[in-house]
Amino acid sequence: MIRNYHIGEIEGFLKISSHDLQEPLRKLLVFGDMLKDRYASSLEAQGKDYIERMQKAADHM
Numbered sequence: 001m002i003r004n005y006h007i008g009e010i011e012g013f014l015k016i017s018s019h020d021l022q023e024p025l026r027k028l029l030v031f032g033d034m035l036k037d038r039y040a041s042s043l044e045a046q047g048k049d050y051i052e053r054m055q056k057a058a059d060h061m
Contacts, residue, residue, distance in 0.1 A: 028058040
């Protein structure tokens with residue numbers, strides 16, 4: 001019974017932690033899209049590459 005309680009506590013903690021880590025990553029993806037959409041014409045190839053790398057890294061996590 002105590003073991004089940006602890007497992008439930010751990011599962012709850014993991015769900016909250018997972019959400020707390022995923023939200024900033026989603027924001028990186030969204031803001032990366034906004035940067036590409038709004039400033040694509042002013043970005044040099046290197047700037048576009050940085051955004052792509054940032055988004056790929058966030059998506060991979």
